[in-house]
Amino acid sequence: MLTSTVCAAVSAAGLGIALLTAYRKRFLAAARIAAWSLIPVGLVMTGIIDWVTDLVFKPSVWAGFGVLALSALLFTVTRAAAGRRGGTRKERREAAAAARGDAALPAPAAPSIGPARTAEPPKNRGTRASGGEREDFSDIEAILKKHGI
Structure with missing residues (x-):
């Protein structure tokens, strides 16, 4: 009125x-x-x-806004806490098993696109190979040298 x-x-x-x-x-x-x-x-x-x-x-309307704000705060806090802990429970369990060296929990198999490869010994990264890993970074090294890094 x-x-x-x-x-x-x-x-x-x-x-x-x-x-x-x-x-x-x-x-x-x-x-x-x-x-x-x-x-x-x-x-x-x-x-x-x-x-x-x-x-x-109406105070009940403002109380409703307060409840919505509290809900949003809880969502934000739990999202941040989950990001710090390492993701899902399954991922944390696998990481803990890998740290202990347990073979009880097998690691998830990566999808295979091509034929399976046999295990090769790792190459010496300190030497320059004619067609190996070092050539992949030659353009990056050139850019870093250009900028004085």
Whole structure:
């Protein structure tokens, strides 16, 4: 009830200012002022003002916003904690088994695309091979040398 009265008073004041502006022969500005001053009355007539006042002045609505904020905070904290712990429970279990050296939990097999290879001894990384791993990084080394790194 009070909000309806306030909106009606604001609209009446705006229409009064629009009439004074039109009296000064500034009709375009007067029409704009009249348009802005009719908005509060239109909002009261559609019921939007009552909805907004119920939203703003009810403590249960603010308690609901607090519960939603708490929920979002819990989601954020648990997401951050899961990121620090290493992901899913299965991944942590496999990492712990690998650290202990247990063979009880087999490592997941990587999907094989081509034929299976036999185990080869690792190459000496310190020497330059004619077609090995060192050539793959030659362009990167050139870029780093260019920038003085």
